[in-house]
Amino acid sequence: MDDLDDLDDLDDDDEVLELPGEHCACGYLHTGVVPPQLCLDCGDRAIARWRDEEKRALNLLPAYAADVERVLRETRDAQRKALRSRRGEPFSDADWELDKGGRRLARLRRAHRDELTRVGLDRWNELAGLVAHDRREVTRKTAKRMAKRGLGAAAMVELLHDGSVYYFQQPGRG
């Protein structure tokens, strides 16, 4: 998974070995051919790989990474607070917090654009494109929206899923 040429290898239709416990119902894991919609397992793996690549890029840019980390922490806290609230519209409030975090990421990207030229984001963009094939509509939409905001986007998709845990715990929802 750490091999930077991993995705290229898949595109070249090389043999892909399935590790124990890795399942795939969409064929992508075995063929490397991206289907219109990935199965849930491939979707989760794609998000994890996107996030790993995001961490790799941010590790090269400590100041940017610290700013992104602060936005992620505050967004997560605000989202959880909204979801725990029994007043108002907790789910749309949580979504609004995610959106607000995304706008802050976009400002950070502009502020750090000179540093950003030092790291390649080709693979990050490639994996963002893969996550845009997720089976879950809300994941797809969030990934596409956040990818335009720059680094931190993959973490935002993870936060969306984090929030979904609360969502599905609500009585009468899912």
Ligand SMILES: [Zn+2]
């Ligand atoms: Zn699959």
